Amino acid sequence: MTRFLTATALLLASSTLASAEGQLQLFNWGNYTSPELLAKFEAETGIKVTVTDYDSNDSALAKIEAGGHGFDLVVPTHQYVQIFVEKGLIVPLDLTKVPNHGNIAPEWMDVSWDPGRAFTIPWQWGTTGVAVDTAVYSGDINTSEVFLNVPPELVGKINIVPEMNDIVNLAVMWAGGEPCTEDLEVLKKARDALLAAKPNWISMDYGATEKMSAGEWKGSVNWNGSTMRIRLAVPTVSYGSPKEGYPVWMDSVAMLKDAQNVEEAYQFLNFIAQPENAGMISAFARYANGIAGSDAFMPEDMKTAPEVVIPEEFKAAGVFIPTCSPKAQEYMTAIWTELQK
Amino acid sequence: MAERSFSASHLPGFTVVALAVFTMLYVPIFILVANSFAVTYSASLWDGLTLDWYAKAWENEAVQSATLRSLVIALSASIIATFCATMAALGTTRRRAFKGQTLIYVMINQPLMVPEIVTAVALLIFFASIKVATGYQGLGYLIAAHSAFCIPFAYLPIRARLEGMDLSLETAAADLYASPWMTFRRVTLPILAPGIIAGAMLAFVISLDDVVITEFVKSGGQDTLPTYMMGQLRRAMTPEVNAISSVLLVLTVLLLTAFFFLTRKND
Numbered sequence: 001m002t003r004f005l006t007a008t009a010l011l012l013a014s015s016t017l018a019s020a021e022g023q024l025q026l027f028n029w030g031n032y033t034s035p036e037l038l039a040k041f042e043a044e045t046g047i048k049v050t051v052t053d054y055d056s057n058d059s060a061l062a063k064i065e066a067g068g069h070g071f072d073l074v075v076p077t078h079q080y081v082q083i084f085v086e087k088g089l090i091v092p093l094d095l096t097k098v099p100n101h102g103n104i105a106p107e108w109m110d111v112s113w114d115p116g117r118a119f120t121i122p123w124q125w126g127t128t129g130v131a132v133d134t135a136v137y138s139g140d141i142n143t144s145e146v147f148l149n150v151p152p153e154l155v156g157k158i159n160i161v162p163e164m165n166d167i168v169n170l171a172v173m174w175a176g177g178e179p180c181t182e183d184l185e186v187l188k189k190a191r192d193a194l195l196a197a198k199p200n201w202i203s204m205d206y207g208a209t210e211k212m213s214a215g216e217w218k219g220s221v222n223w224n225g226s227t228m229r230i231r232l233a234v235p236t237v238s239y240g241s242p243k244e245g246y247p248v249w250m251d252s253v254a255m256l257k258d259a260q261n262v263e264e265a266y267q268f269l270n271f272i273a274q275p276e277n278a279g280m281i282s283a284f285a286r287y288a289n290g291i292a293g294s295d296a297f298m299p300e301d302m303k304t305a306p307e308v309v310i311p312e313e314f315k316a317a318g319v320f321i322p323t324c325s326p327k328a329q330e331y332m333t334a335i336w337t338e339l340q341k
Numbered sequence: 342m343a344e345r346s347f348s349a350s351h352l353p354g355f356t357v358v359a360l361a362v363f364t365m366l367y368v369p370i371f372i373l374v375a376n377s378f379a380v381t382y383s384a385s386l387w388d389g390l391t392l393d394w395y396a397k398a399w400e401n402e403a404v405q406s407a408t409l410r411s412l413v414i415a416l417s418a419s420i421i422a423t424f425c426a427t428m429a430a431l432g433t434t435r436r437r438a439f440k441g442q443t444l445i446y447v448m449i450n451q452p453l454m455v456p457e458i459v460t461a462v463a464l465l466i467f468f469a470s471i472k473v474a475t476g477y478q479g480l481g482y483l484i485a486a487h488s489a490f491c492i493p494f495a496y497l498p499i500r501a502r503l504e505g506m507d508l509s510l511e512t513a514a515a516d517l518y519a520s521p522w523m524t525f526r527r528v529t530l531p532i533l534a535p536g537i538i539a540g541a542m543l544a545f546v547i548s549l550d551d552v553v554i555t556e557f558v559k560s561g562g563q564d565t566l567p568t569y570m571m572g573q574l575r576r577a578m579t580p581e582v583n584a585i586s587s588v589l590l591v592l593t594v595l596l597l598t599a600f601f602f603l604t605r606k607n608d
Binding site for chain 1: 466468469471473561
């Protein structure tokens with residue numbers, strides 16, 4: 001009982017020390033921060049990092065907007081970065097305190113949602129594409145045709161992840177439009193293709209990692225990290241990056257305006273922009289990270305993984321899906337609702 | 342007997358409906374528990390039994406601290422909630438009926454009726470302003486929030502017990518010149534005790550399971566077991582989460598079984 005009381009007292013007391021020396025409060029996606037990375041950071045700097053989880057950009061934004069949260073760093077997805085900036089919730093970085101800023105890979109430096117990386121340091125990124133068991137279908141898989149014009153071999157065996165933004169934008173780009181388009185011609189073409197293809201899909205469901213590893217599905221619109229895990233179970237599975245355009249996402253670390261431990265936060269930002277540390281981030285959550293030279297520090301099975309290291313010829317087709325206008329959002333939702341029926 | 346009294350079990354299709362309902366309720370839970378013993382990472386492949394995931398969850402420091410935090414919050418909140426609920430139950434039953442009684446019931450049971458997300462958002466805004474003003478970031482907010490929404494769960498069994506009690510015992514005590522406090526201490530409280538314990542256990546379980554309000558109220562480093570598990574969903578689910586869920590399930594079932602025995606009519 002005494003032990004329990006002591007533990008209680010410690011718990012109650014410890015949380016009031018949020019701004020004590022050698023502390024850092026990181027607000028990040030759950031199961032996304034490598035414990036080894038934090039241990040290394042503490043060993044090098046003496047700063048103890050406390051991680052608090054969130055499970056969606058919206059709940060993170062809501063908590064930070066309310067104020068009084070006590071966090072120093074947050075890791076929003078690209079389309080949320082500008083929202084954080086516009087609301088004045090994150091501050092421009094003092095780059096003199098992040099000498100490793102130059103390690104950000106050139107292709108991730110001048111991103112549309114944070115030109116010149118004034119606000120954020122890359123954490124991890126990934127893509128949405130198609131996972132196909134090439135033992136079943138050996139044709140071209142680097143195209144959205146795989147699920148919009150399902151080849152006979154895959155009819156009734158391919159799944160769609162139920163993510164509106166990914167699916168509708170893949171179809172829109174396939175139809176020749178820009179993501180978040182308001183062009184009715186393009187939207188109509190995308191909708192018709194989706195509705196016509198739907199009978200050929202086995203399902204619209206999550207869980208591709210499990211279902212494809214078990215061989216229940218032979219194809220799926222899927223994320224690259226998940227596809228790598230499938231390939232480790234079923235070697236004939238390949239990942240296609242649709243040449244008509246495919247969504248790319250990136251989560252990046254930003255400094256909160258009301259950060260209490262600013263110096264510590266800068267040390268952490270500089271730390272994660274070091275290739276060997278970025279490699280540790282990837283080794284844990286299994287996504288690429290956007291820091292040049294970090295490949296050398298990734299686990300063997302990731303260094304050569306075609307899902308993680310996107311082949312040069314398909315890189316250009318990757319598109320950051322921006323925050324769509326309310327009108328575009330309305331069109332997308334309408335298509336999605338029709339597709340769900 | 343001329344006519345059999347009405348019984349739902351004699352309606353056509355009773356067995357089928359009952360079986361279907363129980364299947365839907367319990368099959369997913371059985372699958373979850375079974376998967377927590379699976380060897381492979383992947384949830385739908387089956388190639389052997391293991392306790393590894395339990396060991397892994399047990400050794401995980403994040404799980405340890407989240408569990409301890411969950412227990413501290415649930416224990417504190419259930420004690421506070423039960424105390425308030427007992428007083429509320431006494432105040433609403435041990436007196437003549439009064440005007441606005443229904444309104445008071447509704448107000449006490451408010452957390453049962455207001456959608457959790459509404460309470461969560463309201464608390465987020467309210468607590469945030471206190472956090473800004475005072476700088477205090479501790480567990481106090483979570484304990485206060487949990488105490489509040491646990492009150493009706495503690496209140497209902499206590500009130501039920503009070504209403505089912507034989508008032509003549511209290512009257513007899515008063516007739517024998519026991520002071521009101523003495524009557525309460527020596528007569529009412531001992532008879533009421535099972536109700537209080539049942540209420541406390543129900544409150545404990547409700548606090549232990551809460552996700553939405555906790556997610557919105559928690560400060561830095563204050564993940565509880567359920568919010569920690571929610572956070573795991575971004576990546577592939579592992580049997581480790583299944584193992585933690587199974588342990589939570591067993592704990593909840595044990596407490597609810599005890600609750601059932603304590604609130605049985607003929608004890």
